[in-house]
Amino acid sequence: MSAARRVPAGLAVLVVAFVLGVAVFGPAFAADPERIVGLPYTAPTAGSPLGTDGTGRDVLERVLAGGRSLVTVPVVATLLATALGLLLGLVGGYFGGVADAVVSRLDHLLLGLPPVLVLLVLLNGWGYSAVTITAAVVLTGTPFVSRVTRAETLHAVEDGYVVTAYATGDSHLSVIVREILPNIARPVLADFGTRLAIAITLTAAVGFLGFGSGGPNWGAMISENVEGIRLTPWGVAVPALLLGVLTVAANLGLDRLVGKVLR
Amino acid sequence: MTALRFLVRRVAATTATLLAVAVVLFAASEVLPGDAATSSLGLDATAEDVAARRVELGLDRPWPVRFADWLAGAVRLDLGTSVMSGEPVTRIIAEPLGATGLLVGVTAAVTVPLAVLVGLVSGLRRGGRADRALSAVSVVAVSVPQFVTAGLLVLLLADLVPVLPAISLPPLGGTPLDKPDVLVLPVLALTLFGAAWAGRIVRAAVIDADGLPHVEAARLAGLPERAVVWRHLLPATVPPCAHAFAWLLSGLFGGTAVVEIVFNYPGLSQTLVAAVRNHDTAVLEGVGLLLAAIIIVSFVLADLLVLLADPRLRVAAR
Numbered sequence: 017m018s019a020a021r022r023v024p025a026g027l028a029v030l031v032v033a034f035v036l037g038v039a040v041f042g043p044a045f046a047a048d049p050e051r052i053v054g055l056p057y058t059a060p061t062a063g064s065p066l067g068t069d070g071t072g073r074d075v076l077e078r079v080l081a082g083g084r085s086l087v088t089v090p091v092v093a094t095l096l097a098t099a100l101g102l103l104l105g106l107v108g109g110y111f112g113g114v115a116d117a118v119v120s121r122l123d124h125l126l127l128g129l130p131p132v133l134v135l136l137v138l139l140n141g142w143g144y145s146a147v148t149i150t151a152a153v154v155l156t157g158t159p160f161v162s163r164v165t166r167a168e169t170l171h172a173v174e175d176g177y178v179v180t181a182y183a184t185g186d187s188h189l190s191v192i193v194r195e196i197l198p199n200i201a202r203p204v205l206a207d208f209g210t211r212l213a214i215a216i217t218l219t220a221a222v223g224f225l226g227f228g229s230g231g232p233n234w235g236a237m238i239s240e241n242v243e244g245i246r247l248t249p250w251g252v253a254v255p256a257l258l259l260g261v262l263t264v265a266a267n268l269g270l271d272r273l274v275g276k277v278l279r
Numbered sequence: 280m281t282a283l284r285f286l287v288r289r290v291a292a293t294t295a296t297l298l299a300v301a302v303v304l305f306a307a308s309e310v311l312p313g314d315a316a317t318s319s320l321g322l323d324a325t326a327e328d329v330a331a332r333r334v335e336l337g338l339d340r341p342w343p344v345r346f347a348d349w350l351a352g353a354v355r356l357d358l359g360t361s362v363m364s365g366e367p368v369t370r371i372i373a374e375p376l377g378a379t380g381l382l383v384g385v386t387a388a389v390t391v392p393l394a395v396l397v398g399l400v401s402g403l404r405r406g407g408r409a410d411r412a413l414s415a416v417s418v419v420a421v422s423v424p425q426f427v428t429a430g431l432l433v434l435l436l437a438d439l440v441p442v443l444p445a446i447s448l449p450p451l452g453g454t455p456l457d458k459p460d461v462l463v464l465p466v467l468a469l470t471l472f473g474a475a476w477a478g479r480i481v482r483a484a485v486i487d488a489d490g491l492p493h494v495e496a497a498r499l500a501g502l503p504e505r506a507v508v509w510r511h512l513l514p515a516t517v518p519p520c521a522h523a524f525a526w527l528l529s530g531l532f533g534g535t536a537v538v539e540i541v542f543n544y545p546g547l548s549q550t551l552v553a554a555v556r557n558h559d560t561a562v563l564e565g566v567g568l569l570l571a572a573i574i575i576v577s578f579v580l581a582d583l584l585v586l587l588a589d590p591r592l593r594v595a596a597r
Contacts, residue, residue, distance in 0.1 A: 121299075124296070128575060129303070130530055133551075133566075133567050137307050137308070139555055140555045140558060141308070220426075220427075238541075245437070246438055249438055249439075252434060253431075253434055256434075259427050260423040260427050260431075263427075264423060
């Protein structure tokens with residue numbers, strides 16, 4: 017990498033690290049995000065550098081407090097979806113027959129459901145909780161993983177080393193874990209970052225649509241403060257920029273990282 | 280007659296998938312807690328009130344009976360009645376569906392040509408300056424949540440440079456068409472994502488098609504580049520792209536949700552979100568079935584388009 021390209025790349029890493037830091041460690045620095053500090057939608061002052069929101073609460077405090085769940089919940093949910101998709105795809109691709117038919121139909125059905133609809137149906141039944149969001153991410157994300165896994169497994173099963181391992185008497189489990197899994201990991205994990213970005217979007221959308229806990233949340237802040245945008249733009253601009261950096265970083269940075277590690 | 284046989288097969292498969300979606304939707308509202316009787320009565324209802332209401336709404340009947348009832352209604356385009364307002368679900372849905380349909384239609388009219396243009400430019404000159412710039416913009420446009428894009432657009436075009444309305448409410452009693460400028464920002468937000476996402480797929484298809492023997496032959500025969508692209512290269516990109524566009528555009532009916540909310544646009548998502556807030560399961564099931572039907576039907580249309588674009592399939596199917 018030339019020096020001319022290393023500087024912007026380094027800057028990008030710094031920005032991402034800063035946003036991640038705000039999201040993960042911000043809650044420790046936020047005093048009380050619910051405290052009313054002034055009039056609604058005031059411009060920045062020394063006391064509140066980003067102004068206030070529609071209820072007169074400090075925007076900076078709410079930004080600091082409102083990002084952690086947008087990192088933790090999507091990461092856990094995407095890991096779960098990847099594990100479940102791997103399991104389903106491996107079972108379908110390796111054993112074929114009825115197992116494969118069931119897995120394929122299930123993928124097909126889940127892919128036909130719009131993610132936002134799945135999320136809303138679950139919210140309708142369970143109300144807002146981390147479990148509800150996780151379930152929605154797993155339900156909508158799993159079929160993508162399982163489709164790729166199944167296709168890659170179908171290829172791998174015919175490769176010489178797999179046939180050899182099976183012929184020398186290795187058990188199904190040993191063949192899958194020791195021969196197939198290492199060889200399909202790269203294509204299956206290649207778009208982990210993309211799926212994480214989708215999960216972050218879905219998680220933030222819950223807050224944005226007004227189904228959150230009512231506590232501070234970057235997604236919710238955008239919809240809450242958009243009506244006061246002419247009085248003070250910071251309540252929309254700051255959470256929107258932070259969310260944007262987070263999703264782009266997940267999509268672009270993580271996929272590159274996974275690609276490098278697995279090479 | 281091959282096209283007819285193909286069509287019959289597709290319609291059968293479509294019906295089966297829709298039926299599966301209907302079962303899932305019904306089962307979900309069955310398994311998940313809370314039902315129409317409790318939610319329509321409010322918090323201070325006694326157990327007897329709820330029981331009486333359940334009988335009144337027919338919720339005391341066993342679920343197979345209710346499912347058959349609901350499905351029989353859906354086939355006759357009767358999606359039941361909202362317990363909250365007492366209105367038929369079809370009437371509640373009709374107007375928002377029109378508004379969302381308009382938004383999706385305009386978005387499609389802008390997105391599809393733009394995506395093809397982006398894909399052609401970056402695919403034919405891959406690795407060039409335009410390709411690299413478009414790729415960088417695409418990654419950002421695809422990753423950033425649509426409501427974030429929408430929020431930033433409002434900030435830019437309704438606040439900093441106030442040329443467009445921040446809120447897309449049509450005039451009272453009118454449709455969004457009476458005041459077309461309310462459509463600009465929502466369409467822009469949806470197009471940025473759609474054109475970037477689909478543009479990458481078109482780009483890949485163009486690169487694949489560029490190496491095909493018949494495109495090469497057309498070039499070697501001395502056809503002008505424009506004729507090569509329009510007559511030979513573009514038709515070859517239809518099969519790999521048709522389903523991507525079908526997925527994108529039909530998904531918009533459910534996916535405009537967050538964008539519609541940013542702009543207060545009176546579309547389907549307002550109805551959906553209100554239904555969830557009120558536990559109005561009949562409306563939720565109705566919209567869900569409708570969205571699934573739109574997705575599945577557009578996939579069949581994509582199949583037909585592919586059949587139209589690729590003469591080999593027509594012969595092979597015979």
